[in-house]
Each structure stands twice: as structure tokens, then as C-alpha cells.
Amino acid sequence: MFGIESEILAMMKSKFTLFIPIILFIIVCFFLWRGLSLNPRELPSPFINKPIPQFTLPELYHPDQNFSSTELRGHVTLLNIFASWCISCRVEHAQLMALKNQRAVLIYGLDYKDSPNDVLKWLNKSGNPYERIGFDQIGNTAINLGVYGTPETFVIDKLGIVRYKYIGPITKDVWESELQPEVEKLARED
Amino acid sequence: MNIFNSPHSPYGHPLPQGERGNLFLTLTCFPFWSYGRRIVHIFAKKVFRSPLGRGDVFLTLNYFSSFTYRKKIAHMLAKKLSLSPLAGGDGFLTLNFFSFSTYRKKMAHMLAKKVSPSPLAGEGARRAGEGNKKHIFIFFLFLLFSPIIFAAPAQNIYNFNTVGQQNRFDDLTQNLRCLVCQNQTLAESNAPLAQDLRRQIYQMIQTQKSNQQIKDYLIHRYGNFVSYTPPLIPSTYLLWGLPGILLLMGIFIIRRLSS
Numbered sequence: 001m002f003g004i005e006s007e008i009l010a011m012m013k014s015k016f017t018l019f020i021p022i023i024l025f026i027i028v029c030f031f032l033w034r035g036l037s038l039n040p041r042e043l044p045s046p047f048i049n050k051p052i053p054q055f056t057l058p059e060l061y062h063p064d065q066n067f068s069s070t071e072l073r074g075h076v077t078l079l080n081i082f083a084s085w086c087i088s089c090r091v092e093h094a095q096l097m098a099l100k101n102q103r104a105v106l107i108y109g110l111d112y113k114d115s116p117n118d119v120l121k122w123l124n125k126s127g128n129p130y131e132r133i134g135f136d137q138i139g140n141t142a143i144n145l146g147v148y149g150t151p152e153t154f155v156i157d158k159l160g161i162v163r164y165k166y167i168g169p170i171t172k173d174v175w176e177s178e179l180q181p182e183v184e185k186l187a188r189e190d
Numbered sequence: 191m192n193i194f195n196s197p198h199s200p201y202g203h204p205l206p207q208g209e210r211g212n213l214f215l216t217l218t219c220f221p222f223w224s225y226g227r228r229i230v231h232i233f234a235k236k237v238f239r240s241p242l243g244r245g246d247v248f249l250t251l252n253y254f255s256s257f258t259y260r261k262k263i264a265h266m267l268a269k270k271l272s273l274s275p276l277a278g279g280d281g282f283l284t285l286n287f288f289s290f291s292t293y294r295k296k297m298a299h300m301l302a303k304k305v306s307p308s309p310l311a312g313e314g315a316r317r318a319g320e321g322n323k324k325h326i327f328i329f330f331l332f333l334l335f336s337p338i339i340f341a342a343p344a345q346n347i348y349n350f351n352t353v354g355q356q357n358r359f360d361d362l363t364q365n366l367r368c369l370v371c372q373n374q375t376l377a378e379s380n381a382p383l384a385q386d387l388r389r390q391i392y393q394m395i396q397t398q399k400s401n402q403q404i405k406d407y408l409i410h411r412y413g414n415f416v417s418y419t420p421p422l423i424p425s426t427y428l429l430w431g432l433p434g435i436l437l438l439m440g441i442f443i444i445r446r447l448s449s
Binding site for chain 1: 372411
């Protein structure tokens with residue numbers, strides 16, 4: 001009686017070892033499949049749910065005035081880091097203009113490592129979607145904001161806290177699927 | 191890399207340097223091709239007028255991005271070479287990183303054609319007992335040769351008071367990640383952001399900040415991703431623990447097999 005039971009046990013055991021390779025295969029497949037839907041270039045901002053870092057920059061259109069991070073309060077705002085030399089920024093420009101015309105959200109700009117002549121020429125020609133623009137010529141403010149490429153866009157709530165960050169050009173799709181729900185949610189907060 | 195003094199020189203004997211003057215030009219990784227163009231112009235001019243009586247020209251054109259532009263350079267060089275006073279000299283042309291292989295072939299043909307009717311088929315060849323054989327070497331060295339080696343010294347623009355500070359700077363930049371080209375360290379990358387961050391690190395070392403403070407400064411802004419050494423936090427337990435787990439599993443399996 002015991003003899004038969006231990007034989008069955010041994011058989012089950014050897015059958016189980018046969019399955020080890022396929023189990024490992026399934027595990028590896030799972031990780032590889034997961035890897036397909038990850039974008040390793042997109043880094044989560046360490047500032048999510050933290051106040052936007054303090055900065056004070058000259059305002060592009062009024063160099064005698066300052067544009068400071070304290071102005072990003074009281075409304076839900078987008079802080080868009082852009083430059084006139086940045087091709088993707090030109091891609092998103094039309095969408096930003098549309099948002100301004102629809103009064104969907106207040107957009108503030110941070111002009112990253114640019115020449116004042118170039119950027120003014122570009123904005124005067126194709127329109128200025130920004131309420132105010134900080135002019136960051138050396139790029140130190142951008143470093144303090146953890147910017148590593150233009151365009152990047154922070155969604156900032158009424159208390160001046162970063163709630164979302166989008167990296168890359170804002171297209172109509174991106175606005176409707178990612179940023180608009182966020183902005184509308186934040187607008188309902190007190 | 192000194193082909194001139196090697197027994198394999200096209201002359202069959204070592205070439206005395208100086209007498210024949212060698213010119214090595216390496217144009218690597220220039221970010222603005224217009225800038226590259228300017229250098230090539232200057233270069234071509236120099237060679238044309240130079241006192242390199244029977245000189246040798248090494249030209250390495252790396253990484254040129256505009257395809258039509260490469261063609262123009264090749265034409266220009268071929269012209270200059272055949273007109274040049276490099277009588278008896280050798281033209282070494284190293285074109286790296288060309289992306290169109292058919293084009294490379296075409297260029298080689300063209301150069302061979304241009305060069306052979308030139309006065310280069312002169313004394314040097316006779317001395318080597320090679321008659322009118324071609325003594326022009328066209329080297330196509332791809333990939334491995336170029337950008338990394340030559341691009342690296344470009345960033346040594348910071349002077350430190352002590353060797354210790356220099357070592358710290360090297361150490362830090364080699365262990366922090368460039369956010370733009372994410373498989374390069376801050377030391378290797380020539381992205382504008384990497385240059386800015388190197389400047390920041392330099393300034394922080396000058397103001398007596400500790401290595402930890404500098405790392406914290408970057409991690410605060412860019413997250414843990416910027417560090418090549420991941421911290422020990424819940425999401426990295428598996429990463430740090432896996433080698434140990436695998437080792438234990440290995441020991442376990444070996445013991446099972448040997449018993």
C-alpha cells in the first residue's frame with residue numbers, strides 16, 4: 001500500500017519538473033510583454049504632488065518685469081517648457097493656440113535656452129498662447145524643474161502644486177485623453 | 191597608428207618623420223555640419239599651400255550628417271589632392287560612418303581615378319620598386335574607430351585646484367546618467383543638458399559640496415533614474431535581492447544533485 005503511494009508521489013514529482021521550463025518561459029514572456037508597453041525614456045517627475053520649485057525669471061515681453069513661480073496660484077495652469085529652436089514645440093503650438101482661444105486653461109511658458117529675437121519673431125508670427133513667459137537663457141531654472149528636453153508640460157493646481165507632467169508635444173489626442181481630464185478634475189477642487 | 195614608421199608602409203621602409211611631414215586631421219562628431227565644412231575648407235587650403243613637400247595627409251571625416259555634403263567634400267578633396275604639391279606623397283582618406291554603402295564604393299572609385307593621374311605616381315613609388323602601382327591608400331574605417339575616442343577630450347574644460355577634486359568630478363560624472371541620451375553617462379554625453387549638468391557639478395565641487403550633496407541635488411530634480419546606483423527602496427528589493435536568491439537557488443540545486 002505504501003509502496004504504491006510513494007510511486008505515485010515520485011511520478012507526480014517528475015511530471016512537475018517537466019513543467020518547470022514552460023513555467024519559466026511563461027514568466028519571461030510576461031516580463032517581455034510588459035516591457036513592450038513601457039516607455040523607458042519617459043521619466044516620472046519627482047515633483048508630482050509637490051509644490052513647483054521656486055523660480056524668478058525675466059518676463060520675455062517685459063524684460064524689466066519678473067515672472068515668478070508664485071504667479072502659478074489661484075488657477076489650474078499649464079507650465080509649458082518650450083523653445084523656438086525646438087521642432088516638437090512647433091508641432092504642439094497649434095494645439096496650445098486652440099486651448100488659449102477656447103479658454104480651456106491658462107498656459108504659462110518657460111522659454112528654454114533661446115535667443116530673444118528668434119522666439120519673439122516666432123511668437124509674433126504664429127501667435128502667443130502664453131499668459132506670461134519666463135525667459136530662461138542659461139537653463140538653470142529648467143534644471144531645477146527637472147526638465148530634460150523640450151517640450152515638457154506641468155499641470156499645476158490652484159495651490160501651486162505639480163499634479164501631472166506630460167513629456168512631448170501636446171497634440172489634440174494627448175489633450176483630450178490625458179491633460180483635459182486632469183485639468184477638469186483639478187478645476188473642481190477647492 | 192603610425193603607419194609611416196611601420197614596416198608595412200607603402201614605401202617598404204620606415205619613413206623619416208618631419209622630412210615628409212604628416213598631417214593628421216580628425217573631424218569627429220561635429221554637431222553642426224556647417225562647422226565641419228568650415229574646417230574642411232581651411233584644411234584643404236592649408237594642404238594646398240603647405241610646405242609638405244611629399245607630405246602625407248590623413249583625413250578622417252566622421253559623422254557627417256548630410257549626405258550630399260559628403261559628396262561635395264569628396265569632390266573637393268579629390269580635386270585638391272590631384273592639384274596639390276604632394277608629389278610623391280600619400281593621401282590617406284578615412285571616411286568613417288558613411289551610411290550608404292553604395293556611395294562609399296562610388297567614392298573609392300572616384301578617388302582612385304582622380305588620384306592616379308596625379309603627380310603622385312612619382313618618386314615614392316619608384317623608390318619602393320613598385321613602378322606605377324597605386325600607392326594611395328584609402329582606408330575606410332567604420333564605427334569602431336571614431337566618435338567615442340575623439341569626442342571624449344572635448345569636455346575636459348574644467349580646471350580644478352586639486353587632483354582630488356578632479357577625481358571627484360570624474361567619478362561623479364561617470365556614475366550619473368545623462369537624461370537625454372539615456373545610455374550614456376554625464377561624462378560621455380555631449381548633449382547640451384549634460385554640458386549644463388557638468389557645469390553645475392563643477393560649480394558645486396568648487397563650493398565645497400560633498401559627493402552626497404551633489405547626487406542628492408540631481409536626484410531631487412530628476413529622480414533616482416539619474417543615478418547608476420539604484421537606492422534600496424521597496425521597488426528595488428527584487429533588483430538588489432535577486433543575485434542572492436539565485437545564489438541560494440544554485441547552492442540548493444547543487445546539493446540536491448550531489449546527494
